[in-house]
Amino acid sequence: MKKFKLFSALFILFTGLLSAQKLGVVDTNYILSKLPQYKDAEDRLNAQIASWQTEIQTLQSEFDKKKLLLENERVLLVGDQLKQRQKEVDDLDKKIKTMINNRFGSLGEINNARSNLTKPFQDQIWNAIKTVSEKNSLGIIxxxxxxxxxxFLEKxxxxTDKVLDLLLKNSGSKKAESPNRPNRNSEDSREIKAKMMKEEGTTKMESIESKKAK
Structure with missing residues (x-):
């Protein structure tokens, strides 16, 4: 009961603080997606990912063919011939697994690259948000x-657009969209679709690993 009363008191206090401050909301993911420099960096990363996926898929096809050929010719191979052919298949299998882990694993190159992708823009966005908050006398963002x-959010x-416009102005870039920009809430479905497309590469890699595990 005491904990409940304490929680209620804190909630009422927090609600009071919010009501006493001028509140603002921004969407930093949307802002990032509209920055030309960020989009260029993301496009380069996605191109690199696509290249790696193609490379791994090529190696996987080569592995499947070699493994099938070995199974079909196993009865004809003896001694060192069998050992050599088996070693080639095993080495290729190990190479593919290592490549998948190094590039697509939880600590792989892609995850590290994505986490580092936003770092050069964090200070720029923060400074723009600070400027907009001071100009509009915002207490909480x-x-x-x-x-x-x-x-639901009243416009x-x-x-978000004010912060984005400031960033684009400071970078000398044109506005990302026309003055009649669509409501960002209407873009949710497209954002989800884009996210699914980005995750498709990871799904393909998981499919390869699952197939090899069998």
């Missing part, structure tokens, strides 16, 4: 991208 579920509380 929430990031819609940071695990905050915003069911006057959304400062």
């Amino acid at each position: 929430l990031d819609k991208s940071n695990n905050i579920s915003v069911i 006057r509380y959304d400062y």
Whole structure:
């Protein structure tokens, strides 16, 4: 009961603080996606991922052929011939597994590259958000991208476009879209589709690993 009362008191206090402050919301993921420099870096990374996927798929096809050929000719091979052919298949199998782990594993090159992709832009976005918050006398700014579920948001509380415009102005870039920009909430389905496409590569790698495990 005491814990419940304490929680209720803290909730009321937090609600009071929010009501006393001018609130703003930004979507940093949307901002990143509209920065030309970030999009260029992401395109280069996606091109590299596609190249790695093709390379692994080529090696996988080569492995499947060699393994099938070995099984078909196993009764005809003896001694060192059998050992050599088996070693070739095993070495290729090991090479593919190592490549998948190094590039697509939880600590692989792709995850590291994605985590480092936003770092050069973090200070720029933070400084732009700070400038916009000071200009509009905002006491609290929430990031819609940071695990905050915003069911409904009045446009006057959304400062994403103001932050983006400031960043593009400072970088000398043109606005990412026309003045009549579509509501970002209407882009949710396209964002989900894009996310699924990015994850498709990982799914393919998992499929290869599953097939090899069998």
